[in-house]
Amino acid sequence: MKLTELINVLPKWQFNVTSNENPEITSLKMDSREVEEGSLFFCVKGYTVDGHDYAKTAVEKGAVALVAEHELDVDIPVVIVKDTRRVMALLANFFYGQPTEKLKLIGVTGTNGKTTVTHLLEAIFQEKKQKTGVIGTIETRIGSEVYPVQNTTPESLALQGIFSKMADENVEVAAMEVSSHALDLGRVHGCDYDVAVFTNLTQDHLDYHHTMEEYRYAKGLLFSQLGNRFEETSPKYAVLNADDASSELYAKMTTAFLLTYGIHVESDIMARNIEMTSSGTTFELVTPLGNKTMHVNLIGEFSIYNILAAASAAFALNVDLETIVAALSKVKGVDGRFEVVNGGQDYTVIVDYAHTPDSLENVLKTVKQFAEQNIYVIVGCGGDRDKTKRPIMANVAVSYSTEAIFTSDNPRSEDPKEILNDMTTELTEENFTTIEDRREAIQYAINKAQAKDVIVIAGKGHETYQIIGGTVNDFDDRKVALESIESKTKQA
């Protein structure tokens, strides 16, 4: 594609080009290390470095044009714009042939439950024998092919590349997690969503968004970008959790049709007569088109919200109730979410991805509901992330457990001792132990556990690494737990 063909997608007054040359653009890049002959390189001002400083390197590596926020001393055309990230997302969408218009796209946002809901949606559409795509925290999936991810919601260039691959491979429905960072940084500009789902909003990421108001607003951008409900061929739907107060704002921020779900507040789609055991939940799924009693293998009220969110999004896309119920009834669970580690022991070990105060509380509440003996929770807080959630998470941990074992999550660039200090200094309860080394913390709890006790290892779920300083070490809570269980059994 020629440079002019690409940039003429933008209104004329939104850019200036420093030369009349019109090179052929064969790829779009935002990282100089990935630039190749024929690339258009986007100079992005980051949080760590300024991409404009890599313009010369990009040229040396074969870039034929640049998009930048100011003039640069180079011999190739520079397209000068106000906001490189925003322009990058719009141009990526055009360069890749507007791929999201070729498939049904469901965006899921909210503090907790995004990964779970996208995986439930995948199960529903696979039950319908449709080819699916999933983009999120654990990985990207196109049909049965799996691709690694760096961010929950990739940067626009990567994202539109994935959608283009999905469209080429005839994916009919894609479900993606849309993080508040992605919305704020314009990673999803240009995506044509058919359905936007809101799970819930509780405290997280205040390091980035500073206040809950800003965080709430960022999530709302998904609903305002959803498009118009009067588009007759493909109406748009905002699926909102009626039990979460933030839904009121999102209802105002969209012109799409609203579909609400909930357990407590009267809503379009509801779960009634919920009966939970330690292994599953039975309830009546109430919809405007009829009701159906269903059983799922998931437990905890939070899981029922995730089921309702997925069922509602599928319902909006005209999936019949039988298919929704059949698919959701078969789901065993999602990798690293309330995952039971079974080494034949007589106590229960659960690995869960709870890394926010609300998710930790939900999981521990659910465990407490069924626990017959002691509850041990092993938890830490990520470094270079919201510091204000640390004491709150620690407080939740001691409140719902017999003993909390505070340890390291991914300390990243922070001193693990300081993180533990932030978690524990204000604690008034004394039922906790601090063991910085995560493996030792897990071993400690497993060695202590007696018959019928429950151990919850929270925060890292599916993660197979631990980031300490700049080093990424192999670490998988499930493997470490299993090793400790087996070694305890051998010693007995």
Ligand SMILES: CC(=O)N[C@H]1[C@@H](OP(=O)(O)OP(=O)(O)OC[C@H]2O[C@@H](n3ccc(=O)[nH]c3=O)[C@H](O)[C@@H]2O)O[C@H](CO)[C@@H](O)[C@@H]1O[C@H](C)C(=O)N[C@@H](C)C(=O)N[C@H](CCC(=O)O)C(=O)O
């Ligand atoms: C705060 C944030 O979102 N940071 C993202 C951002 O990093 P950054 O601003 O530090 O980038 P930078 O290193 O300063 O680089 C600036 C520019 O220079 C370029 N560069 C850099 C070096 C070089 O040699 N050459 C070069 O061209 C970079 O490619 C980039 O274009 O741009 C990077 C490249 O796309 C992202 O990977 C990175 O995500 C980091 C890893 C991150 O941790 N993000 C988190 C906060 C995040 O986005 N989380 C949400 C999910 C959270 C949730 O829901 O719980 C997510 O969607 O993942």
Ligand SMILES: Nc1ncnc2c1ncn2[C@@H]1O[C@H](COP(=O)(O)OP(=O)(O)OP(=O)(O)O)[C@@H](O)[C@H]1O
């Ligand atoms: N609907 C929910 N409400 C509250 N907590 C939940 C909900 N669903 C899941 N959780 C808890 O949050 C954890 C993370 O769930 P999940 O991975 O689905 O969320 P996420 O929104 O994708 O998280 P992330 O922001 O890290 O991508 C789970 O392990 C569980 O502890």
Ligand SMILES: N[C@H](CCC[C@H](N)C(=O)O)C(=O)O
């Ligand atoms: N998407 C979240 C994941 C946090 C997972 C936790 N294990 C941590 O490292 O803090 C984040 O990047 O904030």
Ligand SMILES: [Mg+2]
């Ligand atoms: Mg996720």
